[in-house]
Amino acid sequence: MSRGVILNANPSSGSNLQIIVPRGYEDEKVLIGGCLVCGAKFYRGQEAIWQSHVVKCATSNIDELRASAPSETNKGTIFDPADRDADLERHFREVGERMRREGRWDVRPNERADT
Numbered sequence: 063m064s065r066g067v068i069l070n071a072n073p074s075s076g077s078n079l080q081i082i083v084p085r086g087y088e089d090e091k092v093l094i095g096g097c098l099v100c101g102a103k104f105y106r107g108q109e110a111i112w113q114s115h116v117v118k119c120a121t122s123n124i125d126e127l128r129a130s131a132p133s134e135t136n137k138g139t140i141f142d143p144a145d146r147d148a149d150l151e152r153h154f155r156e157v158g159e160r161m162r163r164e165g166r167w168d169v170r171p172n173e174r175a176d177t
């Protein structure tokens with residue numbers, strides 16, 4: 063079990079001075095960013111690793127990313143522009159305008175699409 067971190071543990075750097083820093087007093091890791099695909103976190107000093115990771119991660123998960131795009135997930139739902147009924151949309155926009163004008167929140171039975 064380690065008691066802390068040894069600073070300058072590499073004597074080839076020109077100095078033989080070693081400082082033992084007790085646990086809890088190490089340099090604080092500063093979070094600089096993360097990968098939006100896999101959630102990996104990157105800290106100060108890892109900028110280059112972060113950049114190369116993001117590119118590799120996005121490239122290797124491109125199919126999954128495309129599948130989760132709103133244009134794909136909305137296919138076949140009421141939010142899919144291709145499946146929209148223009149007459150129905152026009153009707154509900156008019157109903158919405160009327161409701162705003164009249165300051166009401168309820169749709170009257172004769173304003174519903176099925177009547």
Ligand SMILES: [Zn+2]
Nearest residue numbers: 097099100119
């Ligand atoms: Zn990633």
